[in-house]
Amino acid sequence: MSAPDWITVCAVADIPALGARRVRRPDGVDIALFRAESDRIYALLDRCPHKGGPLSQGIVFGASVACPLHNWTIRLDDGHAQAPDEGCTPVFAVKLEDGQVYLRRDQLLAPIAALKTASCDAACADAA
Numbered sequence: 001m002s003a004p005d006w007i008t009v010c011a012v013a014d015i016p017a018l019g020a021r022r023v024r025r026p027d028g029v030d031i032a033l034f035r036a037e038s039d040r041i042y043a044l045l046d047r048c049p050h051k052g053g054p055l056s057q058g059i060v061f062g063a064s065v066a067c068p069l070h071n072w073t074i075r076l077d078d079g080h081a082q083a084p085d086e087g088c089t090p091v092f093a094v095k096l097e098d099g100q101v102y103l104r105r106d107q108l109l110a111p112i113a114a115l116k117t118a119s120c121d122a123a124c125a126d127a128a
């Protein structure tokens with residue numbers, strides 16, 4: 001198996017502190033890059049697991065984001081909704097190097113169904 005191919009998408013400084021920035025994906029559903037406390041960077045599909053709200057427009061606090069539509073809390077590390085809500089949005093691997101943010105090319109190009117299988121289904125299986 002070959003090493004993942006990482007591509008730079010922006011600088012950490014391009015993401016507002018406690019905010020988000022979107023990265024285009026070819027299938028039309030963006031990735032939301034979040035800059036949390038201590039400049040931790042997370043990447044989630046920009047689609048709330050509830051009714052598809054744009055998580056990039058939400059409020060970042062701690063290691064979570066509050067969806068702007070109905071205020072569900074989504075964890076930035078694994079994309080899961082906070083109980084009692086249930087659901088998961090796919091997460092993307094992030095690499096930081098010299099102040100630049102990198103995403104994996106294969107994940108950027110993957111269809112959403114494959115992302116859910118690789119990210120949410122595996123995480124849900126772990127939690128079961």
Ligand code: FES
Nearest residue numbers: 048051053067070
């Ligand atoms: S769409 Fe996100 S909480 Fe409803």
